[in-house]
Amino acid sequence: MVQQQLSTAPQESPAAHPPPVGSRSVPVLLLKVAVLAVLLSTVVSLTPALVAAERWGFLVFFWVLVVLVVAVYATRRAIPLKYLLPGAVLLLSFVVYPVISTFQVSLTNLGDGTRATREEATAQIIGSSVVQTPDAPRYNLTVGTAGSPTAGPFAFLLVDPASGEASVGTEDGLEPLPGATVTDGFVTAADGYELLTPVEVNDASAALAELTVPTEGGAIRQLGIRQAFEGSTPLVYDEDAETITNTQTGVTYAPELQGDREFYVDPDGQRLSDQSWAADVGFDNYVRAFTDARILSDFVGIFGWTLVFATLSVASTFALGTVLAVVLNDRRVRGQKVYRSVLLLPYAIPSFISLLLWSGFWNTDFGLVNDLTGLGVNWFGGETTAKAAVLITNLWLGFPYMFLVVTGALQAIPEDLKEAAGIDGASGFTGFRTIIFPLLLIPTAPLLVASFAFNFNNFNTIFLLTGGGPFTPDNPTAGGTDLLISYTIRLAFGASGAQFGFASAIAVLLFVITGVVAALQFRLTRRLEDVI
Amino acid sequence: MRISLRAAVAAVGIAALTAGCGGGSSAPAETDAAPAEPDAAATTGAPARDDADLVVWTDELKIGAVTEIAEQFGEDNGISVAVQAVTDLQANFVTANAATNGPDVVVGAHDWIGNMVQNGAIDPLQITADQLGQYSEVAVDAVTYDEQLYGLPYGVEALVLYRNTDLVPEAPATLDEAFATGLELKEAGTVESAFNLPVGELGDAYHMQPLYTSLGGYVFGQDPAGGYDPTDLGVGDEASQAAGERIEELGEGGSGVLTRSVSGDNSIALFADGQAPYLLSGPWARADVEAAGFGWDVQAVPGFEGAEPAQPFTGVQAFYVASNGANKAFAQEFVGGAVNTEEAMKTMYDGADIPPSLVSLQESEVAADPQLQAYLDAASAGQPMPSIPQMGSVFEPLGQAYSAIIGGADGAETMVATGETIRTAIS
Numbered sequence: 001m002v003q004q005q006l007s008t009a010p011q012e013s014p015a016a017h018p019p020p021v022g023s024r025s026v027p028v029l030l031l032k033v034a035v036l037a038v039l040l041s042t043v044v045s046l047t048p049a050l051v052a053a054e055r056w057g058f059l060v061f062f063w064v065l066v067v068l069v070v071a072v073y074a075t076r077r078a079i080p081l082k083y084l085l086p087g088a089v090l091l092l093s094f095v096v097y098p099v100i101s102t103f104q105v106s107l108t109n110l111g112d113g114t115r116a117t118r119e120e121a122t123a124q125i126i127g128s129s130v131v132q133t134p135d136a137p138r139y140n141l142t143v144g145t146a147g148s149p150t151a152g153p154f155a156f157l158l159v160d161p162a163s164g165e166a167s168v169g170t171e172d173g174l175e176p177l178p179g180a181t182v183t184d185g186f187v188t189a190a191d192g193y194e195l196l197t198p199v200e201v202n203d204a205s206a207a208l209a210e211l212t213v214p215t216e217g218g219a220i221r222q223l224g225i226r227q228a229f230e231g232s233t234p235l236v237y238d239e240d241a242e243t244i245t246n247t248q249t250g251v252t253y254a255p256e257l258q259g260d261r262e263f264y265v266d267p268d269g270q271r272l273s274d275q276s277w278a279a280d281v282g283f284d285n286y287v288r289a290f291t292d293a294r295i296l297s298d299f300v301g302i303f304g305w306t307l308v309f310a311t312l313s314v315a316s317t318f319a320l321g322t323v324l325a326v327v328l329n330d331r332r333v334r335g336q337k338v339y340r341s342v343l344l345l346p347y348a349i350p351s352f353i354s355l356l357l358w359s360g361f362w363n364t365d366f367g368l369v370n371d372l373t374g375l376g377v378n379w380f381g382g383e384t385t386a387k388a389a390v391l392i393t394n395l396w397l398g399f400p401y402m403f404l405v406v407t408g409a410l411q412a413i414p415e416d417l418k419e420a421a422g423i424d425g426a427s428g429f430t431g432f433r434t435i436i437f438p439l440l441l442i443p444t445a446p447l448l449v450a451s452f453a454f455n456f457n458n459f460n461t462i463f464l465l466t467g468g469g470p471f472t473p474d475n476p477t478a479g480g481t482d483l484l485i486s487y488t489i490r491l492a493f494g495a496s497g498a499q500f501g502f503a504s505a506i507a508v509l510l511f512v513i514t515g516v517v518a519a520l521q522f523r524l525t526r527r528l529e530d531v532i
Numbered sequence: 533m534r535i536s537l538r539a540a541v542a543a544v545g546i547a548a549l550t551a552g553c554g555g556g557s558s559a560p561a562e563t564d565a566a567p568a569e570p571d572a573a574a575t576t577g578a579p580a581r582d583d584a585d586l587v588v589w590t591d592e593l594k595i596g597a598v599t600e601i602a603e604q605f606g607e608d609n610g611i612s613v614a615v616q617a618v619t620d621l622q623a624n625f626v627t628a629n630a631a632t633n634g635p636d637v638v639v640g641a642h643d644w645i646g647n648m649v650q651n652g653a654i655d656p657l658q659i660t661a662d663q664l665g666q667y668s669e670v671a672v673d674a675v676t677y678d679e680q681l682y683g684l685p686y687g688v689e690a691l692v693l694y695r696n697t698d699l700v701p702e703a704p705a706t707l708d709e710a711f712a713t714g715l716e717l718k719e720a721g722t723v724e725s726a727f728n729l730p731v732g733e734l735g736d737a738y739h740m741q742p743l744y745t746s747l748g749g750y751v752f753g754q755d756p757a758g759g760y761d762p763t764d765l766g767v768g769d770e771a772s773q774a775a776g777e778r779i780e781e782l783g784e785g786g787s788g789v790l791t792r793s794v795s796g797d798n799s800i801a802l803f804a805d806g807q808a809p810y811l812l813s814g815p816w817a818r819a820d821v822e823a824a825g826f827g828w829d830v831q832a833v834p835g836f837e838g839a840e841p842a843q844p845f846t847g848v849q850a851f852y853v854a855s856n857g858a859n860k861a862f863a864q865e866f867v868g869g870a871v872n873t874e875e876a877m878k879t880m881y882d883g884a885d886i887p888p889s890l891v892s893l894q895e896s897e898v899a900a901d902p903q904l905q906a907y908l909d910a911a912s913a914g915q916p917m918p919s920i921p922q923m924g925s926v927f928e929p930l931g932q933a934y935s936a937i938i939g940g941a942d943g944a945e946t947m948v949a950t951g952e953t954i955r956t957a958i959s
Binding site: 198 | 651680855928
């Protein structure tokens with residue numbers, strides 16, 4: 001909106017009426033300085049955080065932006081840029097950047113199971129393999145330190161609840177702790193040790209997780225604030241060979257590619273864990289989209305139906321809206337306002353509610369549609385009837401908008417034009433077809449394009465009415481009423497978990513398709529504007 | 533005048549642009565420890581971690597009970613706690629945890645475990661064998677994954693059979709009996725639906741599972757350790773084909789007991805209106821059934837005559853320790869200690885209203901509410917819902933297959949095709 005306001009401004013730009021130097025009022029200047037100062041200080045204050053996070057790209061972007069903004073708005077050299085810069089920056093931030101980052105993700109296998117790096121995944125797999133030593137005591141734990149409560153070194157001051165004896169556990173092993181005071185089963189004082197409070201124990205979690213006290217049955221580890229348990233890790237990671245070995249069974253697991261991701265697998269191909277890690281896969285996701293026979297055939301069919309759905313939705317709502325608007329625009333109609341208000345009702349109800357109601361209306365046995373018509377059709381059961389039901393529902397939801405728009409446009413057409421047409425012999429339908437309708441199209445054509453774009457991606461209607469169905473048992477991923485958008489979402493986040501990489505590839509393809517469709521439509525609308 | 537207007541517009545532009553660019557980087561500095569209201573950000577689907585010594589994420593249904601336990605824990609340990617209700621909890625938790633911006637503890641269903649483990653989002657728990665023995669077996673089985681315990685179970689739920697005792701006074705011993713009485717009532721015009729089992733156009737494999745298992749079908753086989761084996765798929769085998777044929781006979785082309793007109797949207801409402809003698813649903817339907825104003829009873833789902841017992845999927849609700857939480861020690865202490873008590877379990881049962889998993893609490897609650905026994909029996913009779921990630925590829929196609937079969941498709945052929953579809957998806 002800012003851009004639109006600005007775009008009209010240059011016509012009366014200072015070039016035509018050069019402002020005399022010093023004509024600026026003081027408050028305006030102050031405001032300008034204040035805004036620039038806020039911008040500058042924001043970027044300065046963000047800088048340390050960006051450096052710490054090593055986000056160099058953002059850092060460069062922000063500083064270039066600041067320099068540009070200051071250069072453009074604090075001087076009078078680049079007056080056209082003053083109007084172009086905000087729009088250009090918004091375009092970069094909210095259109096170009098998301099597209100680039102989506103494209104980057106589409107070159108990876110990112111998704112459920114591959115969110116971690118390989119090091120993180122390996123550490124997780126090893127860490128999750130800890131097993132308690134059977135019959136080992138569960139110790140009451142107090143954490144002590146001979147150094148500082150934040151840096152350590154730490155020691156576990158343990159009490160065996162069965163015997164009540166205190167001992168101290170360090171990396172060297174478990175030793176008796178004779179001089180300790182034990183109250184209610186916990187060490188409450190010990191010579192040479194400072195005891196940590198629960199909050200200090202929590203803060204030292206990372207260091208304490210590293211501390212294991214070797215014992216015969218494994219090692220004693222911290223568990224929460226007050227407990228320690230004895231357990232062992234059967235899995236060991238070999239950094240040189242990059243394999244994981246189970247020391248109890250002797251099986252070695254090596255990374256192996258299965259599908260688009262690597263897993264640790266044993267020589268028989270059995271996975272150690274379902275955990276994998278992120279990796280670059282190049283254009284594999286695009287190759288998959290174009291070579292998977294099922295996806296390809298689904299895609300073509302669904303693309304066709306998406307076009308049909310969007311076209312028919314726009315055409316039917318526009319037709320009904322126009323007819324009603326024209327009829328009600330006749331001054332001979334009594335109670336125009338009442339009719340108009342009633343016709344706007346579907347538009348006043350939130351579409352979520354209407355859609356849920358309509359999905360009930362189409363029910364075979366209990367639905368309003370079959371009850372009223374006596375048809376007994378299983379609407380959502382067959383592909384054709386489901387498509388018809390979706391289109392009819394969308395007509396109901398969409399016509400009030402068109403009615404509103406056309407009513408407004410009709411009132412902007414001068415009466416004398418109609419009279420002149422009538423005198424020239426073009427009255428009635430001919431007058432409407434040759435005079436009114438073309439004039440009507442000029443203001444409404446861009447809205448029809450917008451409506452088409454909206455319906456092209458009308459996820460709510462499909463999702464809440466049919467869920468994309470009906471489906472056939474041999475193809476659960478593509479339903480009879482699926483639009484590209486609902487199909488893509490099912491493909492990306494449906495059955496087998498989130499597949500961000502593949503979904504991004506599809507999103508990039510969709511971006512290209514919608515871009516082409518939009519470009520074609522803008523061409524067509526330009527032709528409509530040539531009417532006058 | 534003209535210039536000042538232009539400057540103002542430019543100022544708005546700059547402000548919008550700085551807000552747009554800087555918005556993601558500014559860290560909220562909340563220091564409020566009181567976990568009173570669900571966080572505003574949580575309800576928008578973009579949750580932000582509260583700043584506290586223990587942060588728990590759960591959903592709207594349980595936030596009251598969880599908050600009560602967490603506040604007590606905070607008081608006992610002198611720390612601040614925050615409990616947040618988060619929408620789309622599992623996905624948001626996994627994403628936030630990967631960004632080390634997630635909670636310390638998360639509360640949710642056990643069938644998330646497989647996905648959370650494959651994303652490395654939760655840590656195993658170290659509960660002693662004695663303590664574990666106090667929870668019902670099916671609950672412990674459900675939260676055990678890859679032979680490790682990942683969650684502390686507080687509730688168990690499975691499908692049960694509700695009956696309108698004004699229409700059918702006697703409890704049916706078999707499903708065949710229930711179907712027969714239901715059809716009689718439908719033919720007499722007393723009711724609109726003989727047996728309310730949600731199907732809908734998209735199908736519902738969860739609600740069909742008791743029938744499917746009674747007819748000898750299974751989804752995934754179990755390995756010797758009790759875990760589900762994704763390579764052993766039962767859909768498409770001979771028993772499942774027989775089950776498909778039987779379901780076809782019950783469908784719209786056969787006796788008409790099962791119909792696609794009954795779906796998750798209207799199943800409970802129709803029963804509560806007195807338009808169906810039976811309702812296959814879970815503990816969540818109890819409030820509606822009680823409010824309906826007719827006599828009702830509840831029982832574990834019986835099997836078909838002379839067939840296997842009906843085994844619904846048992847769902848378990850549990851507490852998990854996040855792998856990347858900022859306060860792991862408090863998280864372990866909270867889940868392994870504070871929640872792992874009869875008192876906390878009672879708070880969860882009172883507040884979240886899901887049948888308890890702690891055996892001692894089950895016994896004391898059944899004494900006060902005999903109906904509860906049927907829900908507990910059903911949960912014990914069921915099999916834990918498979919939590920392996922491959923299960924995600926089962927529900928949609930299997931549900932659609934049931935819907936097609938009930939609509940008249942060939943039972944055996946459809947099950948074979950669906951088995952192939954699932955096998956392709958998980959391979």
